Amino acid sequence: MRTRFAVWVLLFGVALSFWGTAVPSLRGRAAPSPREEAAFAATTLSEGVYFQEFHLPVGGRPVDFFVVRMQRGLPHLTLDVAIADGALAHGRDTVAGMAQAAEGALSTWGERPWGRNHVLAAVNGYYFDLESGTPWRGVVQSGWYAQRFDDVESGSGFVWTRDGRAFVGGCLYHPAGKQTVTWLASGKTLRFQGVNRPRGKDELVLYTSHYDADTGTSDEGLEVLVELNAPLGIAPTGSDKLVTGVVRAVRDHAGSTPLPYGYVVLSASGKARRQLGKFVAAGDAVGIHQEIAHFAPDCQNPSPNDWGNAYAAIGGDYVLLRNRETTDDVLKPEAQRRNARTAIAYNDAFVFFVVADGWNPGVSEGVTALQLARFVRDVLGATDAVTEDSGGSATMWVNGKVVNNTYCNFTHNCGPEGEPGADGVYPVLQPLVGTAVLMVDVKPGEQSETFARGDSITTRRPARLYQGPGRLYAPVETIPGGRGGLILPTLLELGGIRAEDAYWWRVRFGEAEGWIEEAALWGGGTPPRRVETSRSGGSGFSLLH
Template sequence: MEQNKRNKIKILFLVLLLIKSLGYTEWEKITDGIEYQKFTLSDPNDVYVVRISRNEPSVLLDVGVGGGTIRDIREPVSKIVSRYQNIVNYSGQQYNIVAAVNGDFFSYDTDQVVGGQVILGTYADKMGSRGKFAFKNLSSVFIDKTVSFSGKVTFADGSQTNINDINVPRGNNQLILYTFHYDYSTFTTADGCEVVVGYVNEPLSPNKEVSGVVREIRSGIGSALIPFDGFVLSASSSAATLLEQKCKVGDVIKVKLSITSSAGKDWTDVYSAVEGNQWFVSNGQLTSDLWEERHPRTAVAYNDNYIYLIVCDGRRSTSIGMKLSELGNFCIQYLQAKEALNLDGGGSSTMWVNGSVKNVPSDGTERSVANALFVAKTATDKSLRFNHTDVVKTITGANLKLGPGTQFGNITQLNKNTICVVSSSPLNGVFAKGDYWWKIEYNNTEGWINQSVLSDTIAPAVPQLLYPQNNSQMVDRNPVFRWTSVEDPDGVYYTLVVSSNTDFTSKIVYELSLTTNYYVPAEHGDFKVNTTYYWYVTSRDKGENESGQSEIFSFVIISSGDVTKPGQVVSLEAT
């Protein structure tokens, strides 16, 4: 019996040694359902893996672009993460990004991705013919290859026309659809027509018809601002003439951006997608014609239980990089992956986890890339401070934004005490980028503004005076003044005024910003014996909405003797 026990211990020890020799370590928990591990292989290679459980309900995968714009900016993965951290999607879910890798290949000439992408549920960049990873939710992901694009606009009269492309510079006689992912503006010339569509309370998801309301028609102007909850149709030449003929302010129009897969994959309700290149593992097997040069690598893979983000270092003696067949074998043998897609590698390969870059990029520092694939925990937080149609005002100068968050472009600058009205939006009160956000209308312009610079226009209630009571006589030269507290959603400040005359021209106490409903004067203050004093209180909120003045009370100091109990009253009855 004892010998069998010793043999089992030896076998366990050998298994642990084997596991260690194969590069296994413990999975490190990042947050619920998301783990990280570094594998040190004998090639030698260092491989970094984030493992995402497909049973965690509050996790989303999404794509972020450099500078927050598709148009022409690259950034390191860590900066892309910072830009998208704490943003909110159309469902009101705030992102807490915990891990990310670099995404698609890009052009050094344009700083744009080579392929397409779906971001925040919107088909934001037309897909190409290379391999692409699509995420609907944790229970529905797939890899696809060749797809085709089609876009349609349905006007208020029921007629239709084609959309030529999405979020690209407008060409001659083209109709282009722009979303906020492109930039804050269309950056078009003035020789066309642009129709700004608003009240779009859902993403322009692939294969789904989405409605909106025409808010503005801009002919011969160009560079329309692009709202978060809307889009811009931009056309030139005869396509512009068609827009001018078919659209008027207030019209309800519909758009549909379709992705058709040659393999029959269903792109409906895809929430995010990133394009890569070679689909190197399929059905748990290596595919053919793989790139067999040795480089740093980035990939996304999955099986029935997990989704994996993978980075392999390369171009250094302690980690030489992998051929795609080697990366495929790693995915199959170590991760039991059934499918895997190669993303941009080389100096672009970067893995960010919980605030730091885990791998050693071969450029010696993070390379600026066009996009990143990230994993985020989500939560929803909303304020109920205001309601639709509430009249509000700014308490400081403030920027009216194109969307709910500091990352959006400015529409206009509002001065202090600007009066606005809360507009209708399902995202009103949503928490993003450190504040709650409200959609408001000002001077026929709608935009978003943060709650911390808003107040209602309703004054707080008038405080009721409590002590010293009216017409009372006191022996305390340092009376404690008390009044009823007042409630206001924006908080309350009190003004206390005490004077020796009824017109209050001679102020003994003048406190403008008390936050408590009492006031204690300095010991042996300016109150004199045999003198009548008068006092009142007002209240105001942070928006400087001020209540009316309370009634005026009076009291008399009748003795200057030492008093050990502040506020002692000789008579509480009116004289």
């Protein structure tokens, strides 16, 4: 972190050991004898993903570096972003908490049926608002443009696309005429002014399930619920690509519309409300287009990197490297202070997560931005890199454990005079942050054919409805056992999709709609059957069980 306080949760425990190695870890107090320069053997986390630690002298002081590298081009591997509590409006969580919540969750990487996450590693994301938890800059999660990046900033962040491109973004803005909702039958078009933020006067703002359980709006507006046929992402520059959908409900003089997964709410106030109300009706087919104009950091020259089809993106702080060259960011005053730091780096072969620990005299004393740039370039071979929220927030989670020293990074209460920390034992202290960046091994998609659209069902037992296929989504209500209901279709073709440890169906019980586990249901007209899609190649194939 910079000159601001962090919100932390204190979890008492013992010193973290190095994960995957037999090398002992001394944390919280200076080592009793100097540690030699070392690059420990890499540990394989999955095919193409490796964890490694380095203890190196940097500028005459020791530094512990923690590195996870992911091979690019393997179809089962991707990056993604986790949003604390699944809610941009108010979420805060530890990196470990976000990684665990994302485990087994639905992934939109690759072909349908979509698979589920197996999270291998995670680091903290970018800065966030301490009061609301809302991330700064922007967020793309699983192909959804969940939060807009800031217009006309010299830098934006790190971007990972569906076709495996990686780049560090420069200056960007959202051309007003390229943020539109079009009625496909009539060709009428409305411009929208924002995504997943509080609605202002005379504005049309779009909301998705990433924002919160509902829109949080007053009843002075008009809200239109649209079911989509694809994640609401960023269109390629200059294209006419639309994410299409169907209007399912029109709610005039109503606010706080629930936000189910796979839907968008068009929320209009004032003049925008009157415009929208003139021609919207349930059953209308619409198309949504949002586009980014991307420039070099000078905000003058066009960038060759297109944000179209971004799959994951997060804000970035100091750009350490562009094409192996350090940037002027490393000369900024705070960048020249030794600190704990988090970075994302890459070259043509790998993407790297990097954390350098600090504030532990004699053990790991942090790095400047320039020193970190040289490490990722000269030791790891990276060509491009950007830092994330650093200092006290610097956290790396690998295969179920936080591997770095988050206690010393935050408290600065380490070394010979620091207590607790005697003999390397210290409380495990993890920061509450707004986002995390994940390395994910996507498991093959599985889809049940036990039910079909329109099937009558009955609950076997009391069961909870959720706003999406999984328990990480907001709960709707609990349905009593023995209640009759109906299987609903989904434009995303997610009926029976496997997420976490269950198969999920979109259902209706009376006025309540949501997602429920298959194991809680009786009914259906076909024997249980599962469809699985392989991710071992580009096209995939189906296996029936």
